[in-house]
Amino acid sequence: MIDxxxxxxxxxxxxxxxxxxxxxxxxxxxNISALTFSYGQRHxxxxxxxxxxxxxxxxxxxxxxxxxxxxxxxxxLLADSSGIPKNRDISSILSHAGTITxxxxxxxxxxxxxxxxxxxYVPGRNILFLSYALSYAESVGxxxxxxxxxxxxxxxxxxxxxxxxxSFEAMANTGTxxxxxxxxxxxxxxxxxLKKSEIIKLGKELGVDFSLTHSCYDPDENGSxxxxxxxxxxxxxxxxxxGINDPTVYKKK
Amino acid sequence: MIDxxxxxxxxxxxxxxxxxxxxxxxxxxxNISALTFSYGQRHxxxxxxxxxxxxxxxxxxxxxxxxxxxxxxxxxLLADSSGIPKNRDISSILSHAGTITxxxxxxxxxxxxxxxxxxxYVPGRNILFLSYALSYAESVGxxxxxxxxxxxxxxxxxxxxxxxxxSFEAMANTGTxxxxxxxxxxxxxxxxxLKKSEIIKLGKELGVDFSLTHSCYDPDENGSxxxxxxxxxxxxxxxxxxGINDPTVYKKK
Numbered sequence: 001m002i003d004x005x006x007x008x009x010x011x012x013x014x015x016x017x018x019x020x021x022x023x024x025x026x027x028x029x030x031n032i033s034a035l036t037f038s039y040g041q042r043h044x045x046x047x048x049x050x051x052x053x054x055x056x057x058x059x060x061x062x063x064x065x066x067x068x069x070x071x072x073x074x075x076x077l078l079a080d081s082s083g084i085p086k087n088r089d090i091s092s093i094l095s096h097a098g099t100i101t102x103x104x105x106x107x108x109x110x111x112x113x114x115x116x117x118x119x120x121y122v123p124g125r126n127i128l129f130l131s132y133a134l135s136y137a138e139s140v141g142x143x144x145x146x147x148x149x150x151x152x153x154x155x156x157x158x159x160x161x162x163x164x165x166x167s168f169e170a171m172a173n174t175g176t177x178x179x180x181x182x183x184x185x186x187x188x189x190x191x192x193x194l195k196k197s198e199i200i201k202l203g204k205e206l207g208v209d210f211s212l213t214h215s216c217y218d219p220d221e222n223g224s225x226x227x228x229x230x231x232x233x234x235x236x237x238x239x240x241x242x243g244i245n246d247p248t249v250y251k252k253k
Numbered sequence: 254m255i256d257x258x259x260x261x262x263x264x265x266x267x268x269x270x271x272x273x274x275x276x277x278x279x280x281x282x283x284n285i286s287a288l289t290f291s292y293g294q295r296h297x298x299x300x301x302x303x304x305x306x307x308x309x310x311x312x313x314x315x316x317x318x319x320x321x322x323x324x325x326x327x328x329x330l331l332a333d334s335s336g337i338p339k340n341r342d343i344s345s346i347l348s349h350a351g352t353i354t355x356x357x358x359x360x361x362x363x364x365x366x367x368x369x370x371x372x373x374y375v376p377g378r379n380i381l382f383l384s385y386a387l388s389y390a391e392s393v394g395x396x397x398x399x400x401x402x403x404x405x406x407x408x409x410x411x412x413x414x415x416x417x418x419x420s421f422e423a424m425a426n427t428g429t430x431x432x433x434x435x436x437x438x439x440x441x442x443x444x445x446x447l448k449k450s451e452i453i454k455l456g457k458e459l460g461v462d463f464s465l466t467h468s469c470y471d472p473d474e475n476g477s478x479x480x481x482x483x484x485x486x487x488x489x490x491x492x493x494x495x496g497i498n499d500p501t502v503y504k505k506k
Contacts, residue, residue, distance in 0.1 A: 065321060071385060073392045117430050123391035124384060127428050131377060131384040132324060138376035139326045164428040171424040175380050175417040177370050 007142040008188075009133045010034050012062070014049030016235065017148035017191055019213045020199050022057055023206035024190050025146045033061040033140065035132055039122075040069035045223045049214040056209050065132060072122050084120065084218050086228040118156045118230065120217060126159035127168065134172050134185060143178065143185050150191040150199065165189050196238030204244055211247035224251045260395040261441075262386045263287050265315070267302030269488065270401035270444055272466045273456035275310055277443050278399045280459050286314040286393065288386055292375075293322035298476045302467040309462050318385060325375050337471050338372065339481040371409045371483065373470060379412035380421065387425050387438060396431065396438050403444040403452065418442050449491030457497055464500035477504045 008030035012018045025032055036050040047064065054062045126149065133145045149160040158164060169187045173179030191199050203210065215235040216225035225232050227250035239246035261283035265271045278285055289303040300317065307315045379402065386398045402413040411417060422440045426432030444452050456463065468488040469478030478485050480503035492499035 063321060063323065065324075066319070068316060068318060070316065071318075071389050071392065117434075121430055122388075124388035124425075124429055127425070128381075128384040128388050131381040135375075135377035135381050136324050139324065158430055158433040159428040161427075164424075167424040167427040171417075171420040172377075172380070174414075174420040175412040176377055177374055177411055180411040181370075 007031050007033060007137075007140060008144040008146050009137040009140075009142050010146040011129050011133055011148070012036050012050045012053060012059075013148070014046035014051075014053060014214050015148070015231075016196070016203065016208075016210065016213050016215060016238070017150060017199060018050075019053050019148075019208050019210070020203035020206065021146050021148035021188075021191060022053065022059070023203060023208045025144075025188070026057060027206050030144065030146075032057070032059045032146075033136065033142070034059050034063070035129070035136065036062060036064050037067055037129055037132075038064060039067035039072055039125075045219050046214045048223075049212055052212040056212055063136070067128070071128075072125065084229050085118070086218075086226070088230060088233070116156050117158065120230070121157055124159070126157075126164070130168055130172075130187065134176065137185065138176055138178055143183060144188060145185060146188045146190070148191050149189050150194055150196075152193060152195050160192075162189075162192055165192065195241070196234050197241035200238050200242040200244055204242075210244075215248070220251055224249050226251055260284050260286060260390075260393060261397040261399050262390040262393075262395050263399040264382050264386055264401070265289050265303045265306060265312075266401070267299035267306060267467050268401070268484075269449070269456065269461075269463065269466050269468060269491070270403060270452060271303075272306050272401075272461050272463070273452050273459065274399050274401035274444060275306065275312070276456060276459035276461050278397075278441070279310060283397065283399075285310070285312045285399075286389065286395070287312050287316070288382070288389065289315060289317050290320055290382055290385075291317060292320035292325055292378075298472050299467045301476075302465055305465040309465055316389070320381070324381075325378065337482050339471075339479070341483060341486070369409050370411065373483070374410055377412070379410075379417070383421055383425075383440065387429065390438065391429050391431055396436060397441060398438060399441045399443070401444050402442050403447055403449075405446060405448050413445075415442075415445055418445065448494070449487050450494035453491050453495040453497055457495075463497075468501070473504055477502050479504055 008025045010022055010025055010032045012022060012034040013036065022032060034054055036047055038047055051062065126147065130145065130147060137143065137145055151161050165187050169185065172185045176185065179185060194202065215231045217229040217231045218226045225248050227236065235248065236246060261278045263275055263278055263285045265275060265287040266289065275285060287307055289300055291300055304315065379400065383398065383400060390396065390398055404414050418440050422438065425438045429438065432438060468484045470482040470484045471479045478501050480489065488501065489499060
């Protein structure tokens, strides 16, 4: 499946998904250059996780890119914590998990109405991050870009669907020198159709140290995870389902 | 043609094309928010031009965005001046100017072989810049993005073709909340099929002060234009063809 070029450009956030994607790319023989973004996210601690993961994986190229906060200004993820949903019914967040396996259903699960797109949606985030990866990839001669999106768990982000990934890849090959010359870019999203528990199992198999990863949207000043936001709940549920111990320290309630 | 929303997000470089595009958007009733990029371009003076143009047009929102230099590291535009072509035959640069008027021909003029893509190509530049414009537009509720690309003069950039603009727009409407909800983004490229002389005439009509614009890829330390690079030659030729005085100060040879 994977064209074994030497360098892959990876979007590394510091979460479970990008950590597992890194392990997957490495296991497929790529050398990784990692891009990590600082964009005023409340969970700035994830950037520290991304740095630790680079050491863990012996990735020796990581570029931290600052995005001016006002670019993404309308997302709850970037404002005060009041907009971050807490203690929601996990079944509503995960309503589609594990039940959908083909692309057309995956594309349609989350676009029906406004209410299905979470308030933590960040405008055009994956488009911007992939665009950075694309420019950097072309600059260094790489044609392989890895992103850890998945469409099943926590459905609702338009930029985590197979249709979007395909559309970005087509655009990339229309608007770059390499692309128009037929030396095409490939956007790899190996987790696209996996449930969180499956991602955790895969990461475990590939040797990911999950104690280095961070998921919480709303950590306290010590970096402890809240255990209540959607992201914490999906993480907790994923480890439970996978039957694997979650090394995360959650705040005592 | 233009859906008259209130806010348009404009990519403003400080050159003739983006200045004329700004005037065009304003004349169509938009309020402009301008994005200007600092990416280690040799002609950093163009950022000063972009600031002056904002004052000229009374644009009160301009965001200057820093792109880490290594993202674009392979372009001659960003390195030492030795890679910038000088005193090339203007007819070879402008070989297609004014002769092609339909989209399919425009799409095909510059993708035949590597040699037709200039060394001043910057990997994925317009993709990255448009992605910033898209995120910001969605954040502030704008659905209109303006870019001053043109495919005719100085053909050879893959990210200045109608096919690319259409592809980006399709991707944008697949990967954003507004797009998937049917509140589509429009990428306006009003100069796409104009020659430089036609752009200059249009800008003049719309009141652009061209003395504030900058084109040279390789200005000296005083900001004087070289008069020899492709961009200077296209500018000089464009003003000549338009029968309009070029206010630029060129270095004495």
